[in-house]
Amino acid sequence: MQKDIEIILLPHQVEQSSIILKKIAETLNVNPERIKSHVILKRSIDARSRKVVFRLLVRVYIDEDFIAETSATHYPNIGSAKSVIIVGAGPAGLFAALQCIENGVKPIIIERGKDVKQRRRDLAAINKQGVINTESNYCYGEGGAGTYSDGKLYTRSNKRGDINKVLQIFVDHGASADILIDARPHIGTNKLPHIITAIRETILNAGGEIHFDTRLTDLIIEGGQVKGVEVNNQREIFAKSVILATGHSARDIYHLLNQKNILIEAKPFALGVRIEHPQSVIDSAQYHCDIRSEFLPPAYYSLVQQVNDRGVFSFCMCPGGIIAPCATDLNEIVVNGWSPSKRNNPYANSGTVVQVTLEDVPGYDPLRMLNFQAQIEQAAFEAGGGNLVAPAQRMVDFVENRLSLDLPKNSYLPGTKSVMLDNILPDFVSNSLKGALPQFGKKLKGYYTNEAILVGVESRTSSPVRIPRDKDTLQHPQVEGLFPCAEGAGYAGGIVSAAIDGINCANALINF
Structure with a gap:
């Protein structure tokens, strides 16, 4: 038999399993020996009164054993599958790539900035010398702005997609399992680079591609249909679908769309x-x-x-x-x-x-x-x-x-x-x-x-520009195969909601 209950603990009791077991038995009025296992589902701090407490939502297994579910996602090799171009290696781009792999599509990520290890030198120059690298900074580079700006995972985007899937993917790549239960989950800037590196390795091991120091300089469009992209003003990459996940600070992208008379909105x-x-x-x-x-x-x-x-x-x-x-x-x-x-x-x-x-x-x-x-x-x-x-x-x-x-x-x-x-x-x-x-x-x-x-x-709380898209197909209304995505398009705010939108765009292009 399983039961979900809430128990209240003082701060010093939260890590003491014997006290947790006693609280569970008292709450359910059962013999502690009948409790075979318990799993904490959610954990939050309640500081509304002068006595600060923790509230735990617990699933209790009475007279039956707990069998852990295996949750790791299988990523097939998609090296020879049809390709989609993903512009930006922030949360939206990376999670879109993972979902593409799940769906049997090969992601080709282009990222104007550097990988997380190389970005550190540029961040040091920013902080110590006041010198900005306009292609590699706190906003541009592998993992996007979230990599070096905290890693807060709290979101209200419950209706947009599967929050738990996003959190589990982070855990599968090295994040603490605490993020699955904490009311305000948080990874930390010091730990995120290692997790982002692990996600990159998953994408590459499955046959996907990631190109750093590669900036989108033009969209190749023929007859209202995306054919590919131009990068660094010289090389062309071809695919019938482009997920535009460039973040809210890539102002050159807004200017590019405006110059090409592709609809954008203040x-x-x-x-x-x-x-x-x-x-x-x-x-x-x-x-x-x-x-x-x-x-x-x-x-x-x-x-x-x-x-x-x-x-x-x-x-x-x-x-x-x-x-x-x-x-x-x-x-x-x-x-x-x-x-x-x-x-x-x-x-x-x-x-x-x-x-x-x-x-x-x-x-x-x-x-x-x-x-x-x-x-x-x-x-x-x-x-x-x-x-x-x-x-x-x-x-x-x-x-x-x-x-x-x-x-x-x-x-x-x-x-x-x-x-x-x-x-x-x-x-x-x-x-x-x-x-x-x-x-x-x-x-x-x-x-x-x-x-x-x-x-x-x-000033960068959210994008000052929206790139419109159809609410059903998630494609731009004027350009078939162009999927405006996440914060840079005005449809997300934060790591988790951006990741969810990336997943949604990856799923939407299956039907295209």
Whole structure:
């Protein structure tokens, strides 16, 4: 007999199997000897009351043995099968490739950036010297932006596809099995490169191809049908299907589509800053303590506030994290955040952003939101003074319109410069943030403090362009065989939802 039950444990009890067994027996009112096994299905922290507890959903096996299911996916050799070109080796592209292999189709991945090992040198140059390689950086390269920006796997995309399949594939390639049960699963930037490398090996071992330092420079289209792609302005690769999984920062792709009169649309996005606190401030507020227990992970938060009918919200919160320079072009500042697997850095950071609507940037140009985004990033670069130094301000100083006389120590390695962020951000963004931050302080004790730093700008929350597609075939309405995919096309946000969309596109092209 099997039963699913919830048990509640104190933090120090979570790893003690004897206590878990006792709790199960008490909850079910059965003799512990009848419990042959148990499996934890979900695990979450409940910090709503002053006593912080863990809630575990457990499947209990009473008077019967647990037989583990084998879940590893079989990837057949598809070296001689028909081919599909996948543009981009981020989560969408990699998971599309794996699904293509399952479906008996050969994926040919082209990626403008380098493999994860080679990317590290370019990231070191960004952080230490303020030097951007426009083809290999935090956004471009094997694994995409997610590889070196945390690896958070939390998603609400339950209706889009099989979340558990995505998580299991990560586990099969080296991720901790904890991601299958944690309410907010997370891999960590330090571990993701090894997992991405293992996924690459699976694709290659099955007969797929991956080409690094290979940038899409043209789409070969005849009679409204994709025939292939041109790469690096010289070589052509032919296939009847192309999955366009380039991510939300590949601006040249949007310009290419626009120049070829392939329909694209301006899309709302969000703009703001990355806010960093001492992690101890967030721990104290969320766990109602002076010092966080060693049995509790660094605390996270999620905040939202309406200010004059405009949404302001936290985004991509990184406990124990680091603020990273994520620009993809010269003379721009873009910030993001990441955490190692242990989340053991002394700071907590989160994007805090404001909705930007189409009405805020009037006009008919499908690239107008992208151009607006780029203008803000260039203004941030100029304010910082070069070398990727980021403009910044203390939180209360920002709200009260004061230039910060100094800035708190922070995690942004290229350095920060005290400026008036009002001179960079549009008025509607600044005013919305100023209205929201004190309100966030009422929701989260200690949040509204001058010990917090605002670092600008957080501008790549989502794509400012949508590439339309048919809701049934997932193909572009004008170009047969072109499958716009995931974040860069405006249909996903985050690693898991991008991976799911890649899988969906791979399945859709079977019928083509």
